[in-house]
Amino acid sequence: xxxxxxxxxxxxxxxxxxxxxxxxxxxxxxxxxxxxxxxxxxxxxxxxxxxxxxxxxxxxxxxxxxxxxxxxxxxxxxxxxxxxxxxxxxxxxxxxxxxxxxxxxxxxxxxxxxxxxxxxxxxxxxxxxxxxxxxxxxxxxxxxxxxxxxxxxxxxxxxxxxxxxxxxxxxxxxxxxxxxxxxxxxxxxxxxxxxxxxxxxxxxxxxxxxxxxxxxxxxxxxxxxx
Amino acid sequence: xxxxxxxxxxxxxxxxxxxxxxxxxxxxxxxxxxxxxxxxxxxxxxxxxxxxxxxxxxxxxxxxxxxxxxxxxxxxxxxxxxxxxxxxxxxxxxxxxxxxxxxxxxxxxxxxxxxxxxxxxxxxxxxxxxxxxxxxxxxxxxxxxxxxxxxxxxxxxxxxxxxxxxxxxxxxxxxxxxxxxxxxxxxxxxxxxxxxxxxxxxxxxxxxxxxxxxxxxxxxxxxxxxxxxxxxxxxxxx
Numbered sequence: 001x002x003x004x005x006x007x008x009x010x011x012x013x014x015x016x017x018x019x020x021x022x023x024x025x026x027x028x029x030x031x032x033x034x035x036x037x038x039x040x041x042x043x044x045x046x047x048x049x050x051x052x053x054x055x056x057x058x059x060x061x062x063x064x065x066x067x068x069x070x071x072x073x074x075x076x077x078x079x080x081x082x083x084x085x086x087x088x089x090x091x092x093x094x095x096x097x098x099x100x101x102x103x104x105x106x107x108x109x110x111x112x113x114x115x116x117x118x119x120x121x122x123x124x125x126x127x128x129x130x131x132x133x134x135x136x137x138x139x140x141x142x143x144x145x146x147x148x149x150x151x152x153x154x155x156x157x158x159x160x161x162x163x164x165x166x167x168x169x170x171x172x173x174x175x176x177x178x179x180x181x182x183x184x185x186x187x188x189x190x191x192x193x194x195x196x197x198x199x200x201x202x203x204x205x206x207x208x209x210x211x212x213x214x215x216x217x218x219x220x221x222x223x224x225x226x
Numbered sequence: 227x228x229x230x231x232x233x234x235x236x237x238x239x240x241x242x243x244x245x246x247x248x249x250x251x252x253x254x255x256x257x258x259x260x261x262x263x264x265x266x267x268x269x270x271x272x273x274x275x276x277x278x279x280x281x282x283x284x285x286x287x288x289x290x291x292x293x294x295x296x297x298x299x300x301x302x303x304x305x306x307x308x309x310x311x312x313x314x315x316x317x318x319x320x321x322x323x324x325x326x327x328x329x330x331x332x333x334x335x336x337x338x339x340x341x342x343x344x345x346x347x348x349x350x351x352x353x354x355x356x357x358x359x360x361x362x363x364x365x366x367x368x369x370x371x372x373x374x375x376x377x378x379x380x381x382x383x384x385x386x387x388x389x390x391x392x393x394x395x396x397x398x399x400x401x402x403x404x405x406x407x408x409x410x411x412x413x414x415x416x417x418x419x420x421x422x423x424x425x426x427x428x429x430x431x432x433x434x435x436x437x438x439x440x441x442x443x444x445x446x447x448x449x450x451x452x453x454x455x456x457x458x459x460x461x462x463x464x
Binding site: 169 | 301353356357359360363364367368373376377380381383384385387388391392395396398399402
């Protein structure tokens with residue numbers, strides 16, 4: 001029997017549902033990974049295979065590819081549910097909708113963020129990333145892709161049913177702080193300096209972003225119900 | 227002035243005065259600054275582009291803040307005119323940002339030797355331009371214009387929260403990646419003979435913006451409310 005007593009149970013219900021649906025179609029978690037690897041491959045193809053050049057650009061290339069992949073992957077987060085009426089059910093339930101929206105975003109991050117992190121570890125080999133910074137890479141990408149999923153969900157909600165590139169134009173300027181923080185973490189790690197301050201700033205952005213962006217996303221989805 | 231017909235009536239009666247004031251202030255400031263202020267000892271006469279560059283940049287920022295406040299009013303109080311204001315002000319804001327960027331480039335070539343440099347202020351102005359473009363693009367892509375207003379209000383409010391964060395992070399990114407031999411030579415302490423025309427130019431640009439915004443908003447109101455009785459009575463007097 002489904003427990004409907006409190007909001008947390010609803011949160012877990014939506015999370016479990018979205019995870020089940022995402023894993024049914026392998027395209028959901030394979031395509032972000034492949035797109036990431038293709039974009040990363042294009043950089044040595046365009047810039048030449050020189051090890052010194054690539055290793056100096058490696059963290060920037062990995063971060064930009066991660067941004068673009070997580071942005072494109074989050075495009076269809078609401079389209080299916082909007083079309084078949086599940087989103088309506090979220091709105092007429094007595095639960096705060098932004099919590100349920102966060103469940104969707106979290107599921108998306110778990111499903112698409114993990115392949116991106118894996119792909120970034122592979123890319124660190126492709127791009128001759130200096131050794132010893134893998135931990136910094138993974139932690140910064142974990143936080144960064146979550147923020148990108150939140151922003152991307154807002155962009156997807158604003159441009160529901162329209163082109164993905166419009167959503168990209170809307171979301172990318174707002175992802176600049178994340179990009180700057182992430183690459184700062186990487187360059188500090190490469191120079192063996194302490195990067196915990198930058199991680200705190202990213203954490204703070206998430207702390208404000210999770211409720212704030214989910215609330216704005218709810219507003220944006222409501223626009224389509226006029 | 228909160229309701230469309232009242233604003234329309236106010237705009238129609240005030241537009242000639244706004245136009246006159248804008249023309250006066252704008253031309254007075256520019257002629258005084260470009261024609262009559264003393265030449266800079268270091269840059270010579272090329273610094274005179276400051277009388278276009280600085281007011282445009284100030285206006286680019288202010289228009290974004292105006293759009294954000296308007297977006298907030300539109301979201302909280304559902305005022306129709308606040309939503310229409312964002313749509314009217316966005317192309318003007320984008321235009322001023324573009325003027326600031328282009329005049330800054332033109333100023334930079336003789337003084338710094340380069341058309342562009344990735345310093346904090348230029349980078350954040352470029353990002354501001356992208357934010358304006360996002361608002362214009364989003365509004366034009368949504369058919370139902372009332373819905374488009376609300377979508378763009380969300381974007382404007384989110385933007386005004388993120389813009390200080392972007393500026394801070396770009397500032398800090400700049401100090402982190404400080405290019406080796408570059409110093410910004412603009413905005414030192416200015417002599418009053420240079421500073422006063424600049425002030426008049428800034429006021430003139432503001433007056434120009436208010437005139438253009440009122441004009442554009444007036445047209446927007448008529449276009450949006452074209453099915454309402456008051457519009458029909460206005461144009462098809464029986």
